[in-house]
Amino acid sequence: MKKYMNSIVRNLLCVPALVLVIASCKKSEDVPTDPARIFKPGDLSVSASATTARLKWVQPILSTGKTFKYTVDFAKDSLFSTVAFTATSDSLNYTVTEENIAVRTKYFARVRANATADQPASKYIVSSGFTLSGTQLYAALRDNEIKENGVTLRFTPTVGLTSIVLTPTTGTSVTVALSVADAAAGLKVVSGLTGGIRYSAELFAGTKSKGLLSFTTLAATAYTVKLSPGDDLAAAIVNAANGAVIGLNPGTYDLSAASTFITQKTITLKSISGDPKNTLVKIKEIDIEGTGAGISLSGIEFDGAAGSALYFINFIGSQANNASAATYTNVSVDNCIVHNITTAFMRGNRGTNVKDHKIGNITVNNSIIYDAGVNGSSAYYAFHLDNMQFTNLTVTKSTLYNFGPGLVLASKTLAADVVPTITVSYCTLNGFGGNSKYAILDAAANPVNMTISNSILANTPKTGSVNAAALRATAAGITLSISNTDYFNLNSTGTTALTFAPATLTNTFTTALAWTALTTDFTLPAGSPLRSAGTGNTALGDPRWAY
Template identity: 30%
Template sequence: MTFIACKKAEEPGIFTPSRVFTPATITATGGETSASITWKASNFSNGRNVTYTVEISTTADFSTPVLFTKVVADSTKLIVTDNDLAIKTPFYARVKGNATAQSAESAGWAYTKDPFTITGEQLFLPVDPATVLATTAILSWRHSDGLTKITVRPTAGGTTLEFPLTPADITAGKKEVTGLTAVTAYTAELFKGTANKGSISFTTNPQRPTGPNVTVVASGTDLKALLETSVPGAVFILQQNGVYDISAEAVLPNNAAFTIWGDIGPNRPVLVANTIKLPTNTGVIRFENLDITGYPSNDPLQAKRAYIFNQSTATETAEISFENCIIRNLANTPVRLQGATVMNIGKIAVNNCIVYDISATQTYAFINTNATVARINNIIITNSTFYNVRVGLVLHNQLPGVSLNVSNCTINDISDDTRALIDYNAQSAGTFIFLNNIVGKVKSTANTARGIRIGGVSVTVSSDNYITSDYTVSTNPIGGVSTYSGTSTALFENPSGGVFRFKDANFAGRSTAGDPRWR
């Protein structure tokens, strides 16, 4: 018998490398108060008590000094906090395997591809526009113990104001900041000692108008006579808590140009709409800081009024604008041009408005002209929220326009069967801008709603616009938009109730898209 001596082969899993392998990947994700850094364990490290060194720098190549170093044992994860690193600063991380009793340290480092940031806590709540006046604002926050002060500084630069927080302020969760300048953008920061616990921006409102053409109108006044006898440049100030009616159609004098201004505050005045007839020549007509309703006496049990403007006679009008208004409960629509006489409106502008319950039983878009000789040259709709609007934003299907701009708007529950969000049919809108909008569910239950039709074809827009999964159209789909995978109720807190704060914290457009008041 012959015996052959053999060396036993190494069993799988007990291979001992001369050097610890470099971890394959490393990723870092930042949050409000901390960041999580994770990596894949080095190959062949199981059971060998390998430790890792993590370093953090402000540059991807670590050419600047390392700001933080930590040795991690028995884990492939490290949590760093705002006590370790400055907030609002981009950082990079790298990791290497350390030497063991059997193996030298890894030959190289694994680096994060993208920077990470600890954003800092955001305890501030969104600023209520009704509490921002010309020289004061009320700022509120989520409850947190130990808060000490708020600082407020002009965003463009200037003197920083400091407001210590009293126990009463902390209990109330809000603070009035004073000494501000009208029509100025500010950045406020909230502190707990030296730690920043939130920042928010807001812009103060204009001062109340003054001058010989300014009339302060008593609550309950019928505005019809005031409008019909107005002089060019007139300003009518409606007061907080007041309800003001236009009792019947108001026929404006020639060359009319006026502003209906609502005093700014938490209880904006209510203007009860009725049809305003434009004269042959009209200047600029402005509505500012108003709650405009179609309910007579602001009573929802009464039948809705139909229009604000329903023009069928010739007019050359410079501009109609709605600024910081609520527009609601109109049976038909705020602006309609109809008939066979020449009508030209230079501009209609809607900014910082909330619009809902429009044309529930009729077929008119929010801005509507299907008259063969009626034109609105420029339409600008910005920083506004629209919901429960039966037809669409714009119908302008007989003559071309000069420009159409719809930007930074939140739109939901719009476009019933066969109705389009925007419809110029075969006409050109001129310069068309559609940016940073979110469009939620359609009203159509028959799946026959339209998207955007301009020049007879569908329209492609930029990817900074979003639609939800329940914005479904059968024709003229909006090309180029980014699609959110969930429904409008998954994205927004309470869309049917008009609350469009984001429910989904992972929504890609949460800081860039939709009406800025909800971001």
């Protein structure tokens, strides 16, 4: 029995020993025999410019003294579903160019250390997204060069430019070839487009993109009637219904014999060419008469010389009683040239009582106004809106020179239904002021908000003197600001500089240009800091003078 028990004990003691042996064998089999993978590179960064992007990374850890080659992949998605371009580098950086990847397209990059003789390749490190912004040879579009069926594209004259590809938001792209002369001129007039469509226009030198911009053609105009020189424009206006659009073919039209009355209706008078330089209307004055009256003027030159025009736009209650109450619609002057106006560009003070005359919006855009008001003696401001309630007066991308004793008058305290807002943006004003008036604004105690931005104001007074303060506005709670604007030679008389209180001035300049009160060409000198001093590095003043 004892011998049997000893045998059992010996067998039981062998079991743990056998387990240890088996376990020991299993652990031996689990130990990796392959060399360790290289650690992936670190701190991948990308610095992109117009045509190149430089990638930099840090050598993998635990690799001091070792050298690696790296694979660099580029793809349009961070998962690298399709690799667009692959390169190798034997340094800790790589520069990719527009020769390798497309400009204006978002890419991701990934980098790994390649396998060596004794180690497999590392895993990838992936960059954040980046884009080559692309060369931009295009100049900014001019508003008046965007037509219903075409556009004028301007760019830096460059040898080797070959084509422009125009792509509508829907539809088929069209390629317009550039001749050697086009490339040297830096200009291409494109026709055959569709009205009211947004296009992208990409400029190419062979297959390389050299510029990209987008624009929307003007909506196609549904003309009520189209006239030609010799047709009776005065009768067409009298007979026009509310909402009528009268189109004028290029040529000269004469309304100088008598005032033109727009009576209790709102109509549009528009050149068919869209070019004010080939469509001229001689006027005496345009009278906006009675409730419901308003007008939209587009692409026309208006000359008041033949009719000895006192006003360009004159608001009246009725022909029988100018002072009778009236509520007008809106007035718009777009892409026009207006000149030879004796008293004021716009008169709106004929109501007997304050607020007898009311209007929504007055807009002047992309226009040139000159010789409008006798500076030394006139009592009428360019926008003489005293006694009249208006919601907005907006003057943008326009040039005014040799005009009245001041810009805006709205000094009657109206207790208006709304506080009027005056906006002057991207404008060039030169050679104005006189008769001891306030050169920019006289609102007195009438609540008026005014903002002037990205503009150039120069040379006051034209004759005589102006008030020492450029603005008068004393109402509580209003906003008056001048920003991103250059002003010079703004004096009350002699060399006594104007003051701008109570307006807030922000980022203003006093860069003097070689302009006098008689200057008519306001082209900014090449290299002038004013060409990039505006919001978003745009040029100050009317954009037409920055080309």
